[in-house]
């Protein structure tokens with residue numbers, strides 16, 4: 001299938017660096033829940049985004065559209081830097097005594113084994129599922145995940161509550177999420193390009209979202225739990241032991257009260273938009289707004305002057 005041509009925009013990598021020496025562990029003031037939920041992302045994304053890069057490098061030879069190939073190459077370069085930037089926050093967590101290794105090992109298992117080249121980590125399944133089909137399925141999973149990063153990206157562009165937060169950490173997330181808005185159409189269009197029929201594209205992207213949505217929510221909440229249970233704050237320690245629905249209610253409450261995290265209901269609404277046959281991520285965000293943030297992001301500006 002040919003890709004839907006959206007706004008042509010050359011994706012460029014911005015080689016950012018961050019210094020977290022002055023960043024408190026509750027980097028969103030008086031909000032340990034939001035701080036831990038968002039810091040959990042540092043433990044999830046390095047493995048996840050490097051997995052995106054590996055899958056896309058394997059998919060590149062299948063791309064027959066020159067514009068889309070450029071988009072995919074730009075996407076790979078941006079995601080590789082995202083992974084590195086989040087890894088650079090690990091010493092910051094360690095400095096405050098947070099153990100991350102046992103959690104990142106589980107994430108590595110998810111991306112390197114379960115979603116590796118042998119389907120679900122089972123070499124016997126290689127005989128049942130052709131390698132190309134498994135590759136395209138994983139491209140579809142990335143498209144579903146990128147719907148969430150695009151949604152979170154636009155949310156972060158509209159957010160003002162982080163203006164009161166630690167400027168370095170807020171800039172890391174806003175720079176990253178601005179680039180997620182910037183490249184939000186690539187994963188969807190690559191998956192569309194690799195699907196043989198429009199009906200197959202529609203049905204399979206629904207099936208993959210049914211898988212990706214609960215997985216994404218669980219991994220995000222597990223990241224929160226892992227950090228919150230190590231916090232001296234008694235409320236956070238207790239909350240970390242609660243079932244997932246209780247954490248989602250807390251996300252809803254904090255999101256409504258402070259705007260420091262998106263509400264879970266907004267997240268559900270974003271997921272429901274994916275169901276429409278006319279869904280396209282171009283309508284999910286504002287590229288100009290993302291580029292305006294990148295033009296003023298301290299880290300992106302410093303990267304510009306270094307090169």
Ligand SMILES: [Fe+2]
Nearest residue numbers: 049079082180
């Ligand atoms: Fe990213």
Ligand SMILES: [Fe+2]
Nearest residue numbers: 079146149180
């Ligand atoms: Fe992305």
